[in-house]
Amino acid sequence: MDERTAVGTRRGENYGGRTREERAADRRDRILASALQLFGTRDYEDVTVAEVCTGARVSKRYFYEHFVDREDLARALQKEQNEWLLAGVVAATPPSPRTVEEVMRPAVHQLLTMLRANPRRAQVIYINAPRMETRRRGVLREDAQFLAWMLRRVSPQTKDRIRYERLLLALVAGLSEVIIDWLSRGMTDDLDDLADHLTAYCQSVLAAA
Structure with a gap:
């Protein structure tokens, strides 16, 4: 690992060979995929943010980086x-x-x-x-x-x-x-x-x- 990559990794810019933006995009895609599964099989009122996060394997912190709320x-x-x-x-x-x-x-x-x-x-x-x-x-x-x-x-x-x-x-x-x-x-x-x-x-x- 060269010095530039090492610094980037320490700063959280690269992890597992992916940039911060790539990891964020992946989390957003997983949240939308989980939402499709839940909103696509249940009534809107019956779906919670917590359930979406569980299905997407992300914390609520990451959910709120992409979306204001369930709506x-x-x-x-x-x-x-x-x-x-x-x-x-x-x-x-x-x-x-x-x-x-x-x-x-x-x-x-x-x-x-x-x-x-x-x-x-x-x-x-x-x-x-x-x-x-x-x-x-x-x-x-x-x-x-x-x-x-x-x-x-x-x-x-x-x-x-x-x-x-x-x-x-x-x-x-x-x-x-x-x-x-x-x-x-x-x-x-x-x-x-x-x-x-x-x-x-x-x-x-x-x-x-």
């Missing part, structure tokens, strides 16, 4: 999972769609497929996140903006921007409520039928928009 953790986890979901939806849409249906049908089908295959993520995004009402409203607005971005390739620019944005917000809110109902009943409905129904709903709202 802050839940918001960060929901944001991470929603970004994962939207990235998958984008990947499923064709590169050069010609109609609204060519955008919405694969997007909706992929959305439902990903949720069914990942029930813990689905619980975090659609069941526990709505309990934090402020975050829920923010997510709906973000998803409406995301949908507007997806539709730019096939939808003409509207002159009444406010009307268009409000209808997109209503669209994603309606989608969310149907998906929450589907999740709450164990995702037992036929996925293809549900995708068809939601695609038709999207097309109807977008036609009005």
